[in-house]
Amino acid sequence: MNAPAVAPALTAQSFKSDYKPVWCPGCGDYTVLASITRALAALALRPENVAVVSGIGCSSRIPAYTTCFGFHGVHGRALAAGTGLKVARPDLTVVVAGGDGDGYSIGGNHFLHACRRNVDLTYIVMDNHVYGMTKGQPSPTTEPDWKSKLSPSGTGLREFHPLVIALASGANFIARAFSGDPSGTASLIAEAIQHPGFSFIEVLSPCVTFRPEQRAWKEAVRPAPVAPTDDPARAARRLMTDDGFNLGVLYKGKRSPYATAKRAAQEVAELEREFAL
Amino acid sequence: MTKKKPAAGYAEFMARAYVMEMDASERYADFADQMEVHNNPEVAELFRKLSHIEGLHAQRILEEMGWKQPPRALLSWRWDEEPEPPETAPVTELHYLMQPWHALELGLKNERRALKFFERLVKSAGMPAAVKKVAKEMAQEEREHVRLIEQWMKRVPKPEPGWDRDPDPPVYSD
Numbered sequence: 027m028n029a030p031a032v033a034p035a036l037t038a039q040s041f042k043s044d045y046k047p048v049w050c051p052g053c054g055d056y057t058v059l060a061s062i063t064r065a066l067a068a069l070a071l072r073p074e075n076v077a078v079v080s081g082i083g084c085s086s087r088i089p090a091y092t093t094c095f096g097f098h099g100v101h102g103r104a105l106a107a108g109t110g111l112k113v114a115r116p117d118l119t120v121v122v123a124g125g126d127g128d129g130y131s132i133g134g135n136h137f138l139h140a141c142r143r144n145v146d147l148t149y150i151v152m153d154n155h156v157y158g159m160t161k162g163q164p165s166p167t168t169e170p171d172w173k174s175k176l177s178p179s180g181t182g183l184r185e186f187h188p189l190v191i192a193l194a195s196g197a198n199f200i201a202r203a204f205s206g207d208p209s210g211t212a213s214l215i216a217e218a219i220q221h222p223g224f225s226f227i228e229v230l231s232p233c234v235t236f237r238p239e240q241r242a243w244k245e246a247v248r249p250a251p252v253a254p255t256d257d258p259a260r261a262a263r264r265l266m267t268d269d270g271f272n273l274g275v276l277y278k279g280k281r282s283p284y285a286t287a288k289r290a291a292q293e294v295a296e297l298e299r300e301f302a303l
Numbered sequence: 304m305t306k307k308k309p310a311a312g313y314a315e316f317m318a319r320a321y322v323m324e325m326d327a328s329e330r331y332a333d334f335a336d337q338m339e340v341h342n343n344p345e346v347a348e349l350f351r352k353l354s355h356i357e358g359l360h361a362q363r364i365l366e367e368m369g370w371k372q373p374p375r376a377l378l379s380w381r382w383d384e385e386p387e388p389p390e391t392a393p394v395t396e397l398h399y400l401m402q403p404w405h406a407l408e409l410g411l412k413n414e415r416r417a418l419k420f421f422e423r424l425v426k427s428a429g430m431p432a433a434v435k436k437v438a439k440e441m442a443q444e445e446r447e448h449v450r451l452i453e454q455w456m457k458r459v460p461k462p463e464p465g466w467d468r469d470p471d472p473p474v475y476s477d
Contacts, residue, residue, distance in 0.1 A: 051337040051397035068378055207386035213378040234395055241395045
């Protein structure tokens with residue numbers, strides 16, 4: 027007799043490469059990797075039809091740990107590379123991944139415009155409120171009063187609110203996940219991939235080395251008490267009063283994704299004529 | 304001889320039990336990899352052993368059910384309101400300087416959680432008799448695993464205070 031659960035063509039393991047991650051033991055990024063591979067398997071995708079694109083940072087190592095096509099790009103430019111790839115190869119499922127420093131600081135401008143362009147890709151940010159790879163500097167999402175050797179009095183700076191910014195900039199799908207819930211995260215990633223347009227998932231992923239207190243996030247997170255909305259005004263009110271620990275889909279918009287103009291398919295010779303000086 | 308077709312509730316339960324064992328096995332294997340990468344071969348070997356043991360349990364379920372294809376976890380599954388199966392160790396519990404005793408302590412917690420999970424099923428009302436019967440057997444197995452790990456821990460040195468002190472710490476940032 028066959029098993030009751032439906033088995034997709036490939037397992038999550040099929041999406042994991044032979045490279046062993048070099049993250050610190052205890053890092054939340056391990057389970058984010060597991061969630062991505064589970065989601066891809068659940069959607070019955072194949073590695074050769076998926077591209078994982080990243081920038082620089084601990085979490086940006088992720089393309090090497092999958093069997094998908096991968097591009098480990100320049101700091102903060104993952105979304106630029108991912109957008110270009112998706113526009114050139116709309117047949118591919120493009121997943122862009124990185125950390126809060128890479129995505130919101132160095133890549134902050136690309137983040138705004140990727141939301142605005144609404145190209146059909148999924149952006150996963152593993153947010154640990156710190157630059158881990160470069161030894162613990164405060165990032166845009168670091169709390170203003172977090173004290174460390176590198177910020178002995180705290181930054182005193184208001185933290186970035188990525189979900190609000192994503193909504194204001196035009197992202198078509200906004201969700202928050204927690205790395206301690208790999209199945210929940212996998213479900214959200216699968217839903218984000220299926221939703222047309224630019225899908226943004228913030229994954230709270232503790233850095234146990236520089237922010238060991240983030241182990242307590244597992245006590246703080248909870249399912250969002252409200253159903254997803256497609257009304258940006260309602261979503262804005264919710265996100266503005268959000269304490270950062272509500273999990274689930276928080277906004278599911280109806281904007282049509284960016285599509286290349288038909289003229290992009292014109293002959294190379296024609297293009298050359300247009301650009302001739 | 305063809306096996307008698309198990310009841311739907313029973314098959315669903317066994318699918319969950321299989322996924323629970325496989326998830327635990329995969330997590331221990333991940334832990335072993337992490338410890339290898341961080342040059343802690345002793346703990347890596349122990350996690351590898353625990354992964355193998357859980358994998359054998361999963362294999363046994365497959366054989367008992369006569370499944371040609373292993374069941375897969377549905378993304379929507381919840382385990383006693385917990386996001387992960389009861390025998391799966393949380394990722395954040397690791398430390399690169401941990402010792403075999405810590406790994407066993409982690410394993411013990413997982414076995415105890417699994418034991419509670421099956422005990423609750425045995426006691427829960429409305430559960431099919433076939434499921435209760437096998438849950439009772441599994442609870443007994445988990446009880447035995449708890450006992451074995453407790454004995455194992457007695458043979459392993461308990462870490463001294465300050466075991467996590469590193470003279471060359473990765474967090475050094477002056």
